[in-house]
Amino acid sequence: MISLIKKILFGAVLFACSCTGETDITDTTNQLLSLKKSVSLPLDDRSTYEFFVFQQRGDTLIVLNQPNHSLDFYSLSHEEMIYRLPIEKEGINGLDRLYVFHFHSPDSIFIFSQMLLKNSLIMDISGKVVDRIRHKEFVSDRAGLINHYGSSSAPNILMGSELHFSTLPLTNEGIDDKDYLHEHSLDIATGDFKTYDYINRPYYLQSHRWINQFFTRIKLGKEEWYYSWNISDTVYHIKGQDGRLLSSKAIAMHGGNPTKPEPITADLPNKKLLQLEMESYSYGKILLDKKREVIHRLRYLPTSLPEKPGQQPNAYLSKNFEYLTYTLEGEFLGSTQFKAGTYDPRVAFLGPDGIYLPKINPSFAGLREDNITYDVYGFK
Template sequence: MLFVIFLSSCSKSNNDFSESIEGRKYLIDSLVVPMDSKSSYDFNYFDIGRMDGNEKLVILNQVNYSIDSYNLKNGSLENRFEVPQEGPFPVLNTQGLLIHNQDSIFVFTSYLLSRFGLFDRNGAVISLHRPIIESENPQDKLHNHSSTPTIPTFYLNGRLYFSLLTMEDPLSNPKFSERHIAEFIYFLEKDSVIKVNHLKMPSDYLGRTMPLSFSFHSKALNDSKEFVISWFASDSIYVYDLNFNLKSAILGKSVLSKGFEKTTHPLSEEESNRLTISQTHYPRLIYDSYRHLYYRFAHIARAYDPNELIDHKSTQKNPFSVIVLDEDFNKL
């Protein structure tokens, strides 16, 4: 369970609060992963998979076009296979992976999902997939999907459940939330896609303009085969069945959250940066199937300095906390 690495470095806010929990109650161990000459230092896309009876940290190495598997007990590199870039079965422009089991390793491609690959543990290509989309509109063929640790893809019963990131402009359109489609489902046997049109953004998003990242959501699949969704800019978390019909909404608020500034006017880049950095928000949700717990990460607000050099990783300078909830969503 890789999240223990992140928990071990959890920052504290300047205004410590009485409900904080010592990280050692949850930390099992930490891990140093040694790098070799072909390793990638950017762990943008990774997953945890069980192979030969042991859990492995599996990295999509975009620098050397490989899948690298590390032993979670000692950090050693145990296996590496190339993702083909040429020949009869190339898998190009990779953007995510999913470990279903040791012989079902999905490597996803960007936007068109063109020829994404299913590999076994030795790198043999089991199948290649490209969705059949019967539409004359080129926009319908594009899927700005995510398969990252924060916004993962799930496999269940021959279906891949993807999160769909927007290619529209939430910074300037107050009606964005009404039309945003947040999920799509890929049917592997048919190589076809359906968009989940009925999954709506929370009601407190309505009529708002927002930073791009606030339009994202993190989801988890629990043991009851429910999807639990945490929107970046909502204090609540939402429980859905496998067809994304809403079952319940639960307050999963950080005690450091002061709510969200509701803007309706077009946002400049500077104002978008200010809103992102200066508001406590929720970039990740994890379900721990070992302890039957949820971990909801919160980026804690800090003062915005207009003279600071801002980039897409600036929120990583914010302190963060982890909200722990039991399987019934009681805050522990």
């Protein structure tokens, strides 16, 4: 049975600017992408539609089911769950703080703890623990902890014997450090770390606080990335070799509407911070379509802070948004805009037929507990 599952899976696997004010969507005639189809995946009493930690490989969507302590495998074309891999919570092979994962192959599935890499599990598709991660000392802004990003926006990924990962600062000193380094790799055979010291914030973002400190990156090779800071209107194509920077190409990806970030103070009140998040442009996940040689970049559009007292909206679920589509050479092809209230664009992904947008916004009237639906947008 396991060998059959292996064959099935192996085949399937083979923010801010100075412009404020509400941005309404009135012209939908020039949308670059159009709705192609919808995909509905079933949920059982041990799963939830909160597909926040996931990895998409070919036709297979793999989801970390944290409440059930499992990895759930779905076929996008057949719209069904095809396998569930339990993860032990207790005992000698237990891992009680599920955080993120990386499916490298049916024989190498990495399950990571939060703030740690050491003792994270390496499993096979049968659920057998084949190894644990061991490493030497890592230099962090908080001793003993490794704040590895690991989300679908900047996933941990194995290349050869090296596990590549991004980190985020854990302390105020780390946030303010203009030389904070984000990119590292771990040789899982030797336990040695390597840091890519030419990867840090662009110079104009250094030595300041911003409403959004996050980034999204796509790993193309051991020393090649697309890097996108959520408050910058520019995407960087970075290449290195043997720990040295070869080139860093800045590609403006703002759809012809440049956005200039404005720094904030460290003691900014939460209400004012939320207001700025709501009223400002910011960017999100970039999606690389290698087949069509294009990049789709998520951008959140300004809106107003609700006047009703006591409301604390999530800015990134309350704002209209768009995808800006570019060629790899930086030519702007067009945009596709969406009204807030239906999708959660933070966890969209590029699948076999286009951009899969999950209809899991808390404001969506059709939200259900027995399935999760993705609307798929592609070229007309």
